[in-house]
Amino acid sequence: MATSRTTIATFRTRLAAAWAQNDSLLCVGLDPDPARFPGAWRDRADRIFDFCRDIVDATAAEACAFKPQIAYFAARRAEDQLESLIAHIRARHPALPVILDAKRGDIGATAEQYAREAFERYRADAVTVNPYMGLDSITPYLAWHDRGVIVLCRTSNAGGSDLQSLVVEGGERLYQRVARLVAGPWNTSGQCALVVGATFPQELAEVRRIVGDEMPILVPGIGAQGGGIEASVRAGRTRDGTGMVLNSSRAILYASDRDDFAGAARRVARETREAINRALRAPR
Amino acid sequence: MATSRTTIATFRTRLAAAWAQNDSLLCVGLDPDPARFPGAWRDRADRIFDFCRDIVDATAAEACAFKPQIAYFAARRAEDQLESLIAHIRARHPALPVILDAKRGDIGATAEQYAREAFERYRADAVTVNPYMGLDSITPYLAWHDRGVIVLCRTSNAGGSDLQSLVVEGGERLYQRVARLVAGPWNTSGQCALVVGATFPQELAEVRRIVGDEMPILVPGIGAQGGGIEASVRAGRTRDGTGMVLNSSRAILYASDRDDFAGAARRVARETREAINRALRAPR
Numbered sequence: 001m002a003t004s005r006t007t008i009a010t011f012r013t014r015l016a017a018a019w020a021q022n023d024s025l026l027c028v029g030l031d032p033d034p035a036r037f038p039g040a041w042r043d044r045a046d047r048i049f050d051f052c053r054d055i056v057d058a059t060a061a062e063a064c065a066f067k068p069q070i071a072y073f074a075a076r077r078a079e080d081q082l083e084s085l086i087a088h089i090r091a092r093h094p095a096l097p098v099i100l101d102a103k104r105g106d107i108g109a110t111a112e113q114y115a116r117e118a119f120e121r122y123r124a125d126a127v128t129v130n131p132y133m134g135l136d137s138i139t140p141y142l143a144w145h146d147r148g149v150i151v152l153c154r155t156s157n158a159g160g161s162d163l164q165s166l167v168v169e170g171g172e173r174l175y176q177r178v179a180r181l182v183a184g185p186w187n188t189s190g191q192c193a194l195v196v197g198a199t200f201p202q203e204l205a206e207v208r209r210i211v212g213d214e215m216p217i218l219v220p221g222i223g224a225q226g227g228g229i230e231a232s233v234r235a236g237r238t239r240d241g242t243g244m245v246l247n248s249s250r251a252i253l254y255a256s257d258r259d260d261f262a263g264a265a266r267r268v269a270r271e272t273r274e275a276i277n278r279a280l281r282a283p284r
Numbered sequence: 285m286a287t288s289r290t291t292i293a294t295f296r297t298r299l300a301a302a303w304a305q306n307d308s309l310l311c312v313g314l315d316p317d318p319a320r321f322p323g324a325w326r327d328r329a330d331r332i333f334d335f336c337r338d339i340v341d342a343t344a345a346e347a348c349a350f351k352p353q354i355a356y357f358a359a360r361r362a363e364d365q366l367e368s369l370i371a372h373i374r375a376r377h378p379a380l381p382v383i384l385d386a387k388r389g390d391i392g393a394t395a396e397q398y399a400r401e402a403f404e405r406y407r408a409d410a411v412t413v414n415p416y417m418g419l420d421s422i423t424p425y426l427a428w429h430d431r432g433v434i435v436l437c438r439t440s441n442a443g444g445s446d447l448q449s450l451v452v453e454g455g456e457r458l459y460q461r462v463a464r465l466v467a468g469p470w471n472t473s474g475q476c477a478l479v480v481g482a483t484f485p486q487e488l489a490e491v492r493r494i495v496g497d498e499m500p501i502l503v504p505g506i507g508a509q510g511g512g513i514e515a516s517v518r519a520g521r522t523r524d525g526t527g528m529v530l531n532s533s534r535a536i537l538y539a540s541d542r543d544d545f546a547g548a549a550r551r552v553a554r555e556t557r558e559a560i561n562r563a564l565r566a567p568r
Contacts, residue, residue, distance in 0.1 A: 071397035084358025113355035159418025
């Protein structure tokens with residue numbers, strides 16, 4: 001018998017499998033705000049898990065990933081509910097990667113602790129990080145070879161331009177330099193991806209040009225933040241019609257504030273996935 | 285009777301009072317790593333509070349502030365111990381501000397959650413934040429008028445230069461632009477401070493020149509990270525011989541790995557405070 005090589009399922013390969021399985025580039029963002037919970041759960045921080053579980057189960061067939069935003073859990077002393085939620089996703093929807101949106105940024109021994117938080121404690125498949133402190137703020141995460149590291153590049157908020165749009169030595173803008181670094185010298189092991197907001201499609205296209213087709217791009221801001229799906233898809237897609245993780249949070253989570261919230265979330269998720277797919281299949 | 289105006293004790297005024305009370309610019313960083321705990325506490329994550337409490341009580345008379353690094357608590361599922369630790373500092377050492385080192389960076393509703401985590405849940409006096417996402421990633425913290433927001437400017441790690449040293453349009457470096465923004469348009473309420481590492485004294489001096497004497501500068505990297513006290517003090521001090529929060533973590537926490545660790549920590553803290561004061565009082 002031939003010796004079989006052990007194949008590690010990386011974040012990149014798990015994501016590609018999820019894109020294919022569910023015919024979806026939609027990521028459902030989990031930003032649970034008890035003030036917006038439906039019916040009897042309104043204002044109940046002890047219902048964060050229940051609310052998110054119902055959203056997850058209702059939308060899993062429409063999604064390629066889930067993205068819990070850790071701030072919403074940390075503000076409510078709900079880390080245990082975040083652990084339970086990710087365990088639930090892994091048990092019930094094992095094909096769908098979990099991206100922990102934490103935007104961590106620190107160095108050395110401290111970054112090792114944050115990596116341990118994301119990958120060991122929460123068992124996330126990927127974590128978002130901030131590039132301001134440079135390569136050695138990224139390296140500790142790369143020691144977890146089967147996980148992804150998604151680096152902030154261009155963010156969709158107004159203040160995103162304060163630093164990211166500055167022209168730096170060599171003539172490119174700071175976000176372009178970040179894209180070039182992350183796609184080049186920082187991406188020693190193929191574990192990296194980028195965050196690029198949906199509000200600037202021409203910049204998304206520029207980032208795709210810089211990083212090529214191998215690197216996934218997480219695009220927040222579809223839906224509630226107003227980013228146009230068609231323009232984003234056109235700008236960020238790869239030649240094979242994938243390469244993107246298009247995140248929508250509030251438009252799905254709070255599609256209804258009544259007891260039908262899970263069904264409403266499913267409908268909005270499906271419509272969003274279909275809108276993405278229409279844009280993917282439109283003539284370029 | 286005259287109507288008395290309510291005076292809010294801001295982070296800035298609390299810090300100035302602590303500088304004066306303890307004749308100290310030393311901040312004791314709390315980066316608890318159970319693998320380095322003394323004696324019977326070695327490897328016991330349930331002793332994080334006990335270890336930090338003993339360090340705090342032993343060093344409080346030598347310090348102007350404490351800076352817990354949240355990653356060490358989060359990696360060990362020890363948020364409750366962090367809450368207890370900060371409550372202990374506030375109860376037993378009420379004159380000493382607590383800086384939560386979290387380096388958060390996010391926008392809008394998410395930044396509001398992080399502010400709530402730092403200021404409501406943990407009751408920190410100040411929090412460290414990352415500037416990459418721009419002004420609207422800072423604004424939500426400023427709604428807490430009595431708290432401080434300490435923005436990363438120039439970090440002491442090797443990779444800190446990857447982005448921070450880039451020359452940007454106008455001819456200054458990125459960290460200089462951050463200093464100028466934080467001291468100017470971002471500092472609408474006098475709540476901001478900066479983080480500038482100890483390994484580049486000439487850059488620390490440059491930042492002090494940009495921001496003037498009103499803005500505190502948190503300087504990590506005294507001690508274990510090898511930053512020279514004398515050069516840093518000369519570069520970063522204000523005219524009145526204050527203005528800095530000089531942080532040392534590991535050199536104090538792990539001064540001894542035996543049962544005398546608290547006494548050893550006190551000695552190192554005292555020596556560090558005295559070295560800082562000698563540098564402050566040396567002829568300029």
